[in-house]
Amino acid sequence: MKNLDSVFAAYLIGWAIFFAYYLTVARRTAALREDIDRLKNSMGRGK
Amino acid sequence: MKKNAVGGAIVLLLLGAAAYGALYVAPTERTMGTIQRIFYLHVSSAWTGLTAFFVCFVANLLYVWRRQPRWDWLGVSAAEVGLAFTTVVLVTGPIWAHPVWGMWWTWDARLTSTFVLWLLYVAYLVLRTLVEEPDRRALVSALFGIFAFIDVPLVFGSIRWWRTQHPQPVVMGGNGSGLDPTMWRVTLFFWLAMLALMTLLMRARYGMEAMRGDLEVVRREVEAA
Numbered sequence: 001m002k003n004l005d006s007v008f009a010a011y012l013i014g015w016a017i018f019f020a021y022y023l024t025v026a027r028r029t030a031a032l033r034e035d036i037d038r039l040k041n042s043m044g045r046g047k
Numbered sequence: 048m049k050k051n052a053v054g055g056a057i058v059l060l061l062l063g064a065a066a067y068g069a070l071y072v073a074p075t076e077r078t079m080g081t082i083q084r085i086f087y088l089h090v091s092s093a094w095t096g097l098t099a100f101f102v103c104f105v106a107n108l109l110y111v112w113r114r115q116p117r118w119d120w121l122g123v124s125a126a127e128v129g130l131a132f133t134t135v136v137l138v139t140g141p142i143w144a145h146p147v148w149g150m151w152w153t154w155d156a157r158l159t160s161t162f163v164l165w166l167l168y169v170a171y172l173v174l175r176t177l178v179e180e181p182d183r184r185a186l187v188s189a190l191f192g193i194f195a196f197i198d199v200p201l202v203f204g205s206i207r208w209w210r211t212q213h214p215q216p217v218v219m220g221g222n223g224s225g226l227d228p229t230m231w232r233v234t235l236f237f238w239l240a241m242l243a244l245m246t247l248l249m250r251a252r253y254g255m256e257a258m259r260g261d262l263e264v265v266r267r268e269v270e271a272a
Contacts, residue, residue, distance in 0.1 A: 010138075013135075018131060018135070026251070
C-alpha cells in the first residue's frame with residue numbers, strides 16, 4: 001500500500017483543522033458569554 | 048443544548064461513515080493508487096468551501112439591500128467557515144501532489160486562483176477588525192465580500208479555460224471526464240457529510256456573532272446611561 005502514510009496524514013490534518021476551528025469558536029463564544037454576564041452584573045449593581 | 052449535542056453526534060457519524068467509504072469502500076484508482084483516496088476529502092472540502100462562500104455572497108447582497116444585522120452575522124460566519132474548508136483544500140492538495148507530480152506546489156491557474164480566494168477571505172476578516180462602528184463595518188465588509196466572490200467563478204473555470212498541472216474536472220468536464228459509479232457515490236456521500244459539518248460550524252459561528260451583536264447593544268446602553 002504505497003503512500004498510505006500520506007493518505008492518513010491528509011485525513012488527520014484535515015480533521016484537526018476542523019476540530020481546531022470548532023474549538024476556537026467555542027472558546028470565543030464562552031469569552032463573550034462571560035463578558036455579557038459581567039456587564040449585566042455591573043448594570044444590576046448600578047441600579 | 049441537547050439539540051446541539053444530537054446535531055454534533057449526527058455530523059460525527061456522517062464524517063466517520065464518509066471516511067470509511069473513502070478509505071475502504073471506494074475502489075483503488077488504477078494510475079495513482081492509494082494516494083488518490085485523498086480526492087474525497089480534498090474535493091468535498093473544495094465544493095463545501097465554495098458553497099460557504101456562495102452563502103456569504105448572498106448574505107452580503109442581502110445586507111446591502113436590507114441593512115439587517117442578521118445578514119452581516121451570516122456573512123461573516125459563512126466567510127470564516129469557508130476559509131476553514133479552503134485551508135483543508137490547500138493543505139491536502141500538496142500532500143496529494145507531492146508523490147504524483149513530484150512537487151508540492153505549482154503556480155498554475157487552479158492553485159493560484161484558490162490561493163487568491165483564500166487570501167481574499169482572510170482580507171475580508173481582517174477588514175472587519177479595522178472598522179469600529181458596527182453598521183459601517185457591516186457595509187464595508189459586505190461590499191468587499193461581494194467583490195471577493197468574483198474569484199469563485201475563476202476557481203471553477205480555471206481547469207476548464209486554461210491548461211493546468213491540476214487534473215481536469217470530473218464533474219461538468221465534457222467528453223472523457225467522470226468517475227467510476229462507486230467513486231461517484233462515495234464522493235457525493237462525503238460532500239453530504241461535509242455540508243452537514245459546514246451547517247454545524249456555521250450555526251455555532253452565527254450564534255457567536257449574534258451574541259457579539261447583543262453585547263454591543265448592552266455596551267451602548269451602559270455608555271448612554
